Amino acid sequence: MTEHPDALTTLLSRYSTAELSGPEPTDSELRHMLEAAVRAPDHGKLRPWRFLVVRGGARLELAQLYAEAALRREPGAAPDKIEKERAKPMRSPLTIGVVAKVTENHKIPVVEQVLSGGAAAMNILNAAWAMGFAAKWVTGANAYDPMFLQALGVSAPDQLLGFLQIGRPAGTVPAPERPDPGQFTTEWHR
Ligand SMILES: Cc1cc2nc3c(=O)[nH]c(=O)nc-3n(C[C@H](O)[C@H](O)[C@H](O)COP(=O)(O)O)c2cc1C
Numbered sequence: 001m002t003e004h005p006d007a008l009t010t011l012l013s014r015y016s017t018a019e020l021s022g023p024e025p026t027d028s029e030l031r032h033m034l035e036a037a038v039r040a041p042d043h044g045k046l047r048p049w050r051f052l053v054v055r056g057g058a059r060l061e062l063a064q065l066y067a068e069a070a071l072r073r074e075p076g077a078a079p080d081k082i083e084k085e086r087a088k089p090m091r092s093p094l095t096i097g098v099v100a101k102v103t104e105n106h107k108i109p110v111v112e113q114v115l116s117g118g119a120a121a122m123n124i125l126n127a128a129w130a131m132g133f134a135a136k137w138v139t140g141a142n143a144y145d146p147m148f149l150q151a152l153g154v155s156a157p158d159q160l161l162g163f164l165q166i167g168r169p170a171g172t173v174p175a176p177e178r179p180d181p182g183q184f185t186t187e188w189h190r
Helices: 005-011 027-037 058-073 079-091 110-130 146-152
Strands: 049-055 094-100 134-138 159-169
Touching: 005 110, 027 049, 027 094, 027 110, 049 058, 049 110, 058 079, 058 146, 079 159, 094 110, 110 134, 110 159
Parallel strands: none
Antiparallel strands: 049 094, 094 159, 134 159
16 A cells, blocks of 8 residues: 655644735646645535635735625724725735535535535645645635625535635744544444
């Protein structure tokens, strides 16, 4: 059996980082992330995922959507609150929106399709980490705001599973403590 010790090092060291800077991933690095994504387990070969790549000037357009959505949800919001929202997509040079492309009334339950999307997202985070990038998976109110989603081009029954913000760590973030997996694990016997 082939062993992949480097892969295990990646899995056992990854953590999230919010403040990210350039240089942004190259096209080839981005391609590796997406190739990892489509290795997600996929019951029924539905390919139940879509990836929205936002980089370069498109970040400003996403930032504008964030600001508009925040103002729509809270018309009386203070300007600095809206600007805080606008700044969020600018925190990383690359954002990948992960969408679960849902087929309803299919023998593969919707939850399995959504889980496949989650697995694709996780594979992107791990591939990014393996290539020396840091990342953070975020949702926030936008992910559940139908008008924001419409502007993004996502409509029901599809679901935006989140935005993966990806870049180089802007500072040094200490690795967070992890719980002992034994706390969540039992040896099951009938
Ligand atoms: C579906 C999903 C949505 C998330 N949304 C947010 C978010 O909107 N804001 C946030 O600060 N963290 C969010 N998180 C948590 C971070 O991605 C991250 O897991 C957390 O900061 C802990 O860091 P760690 O990955 O190093 O354990 C989300 C995680 C998941 C799985």
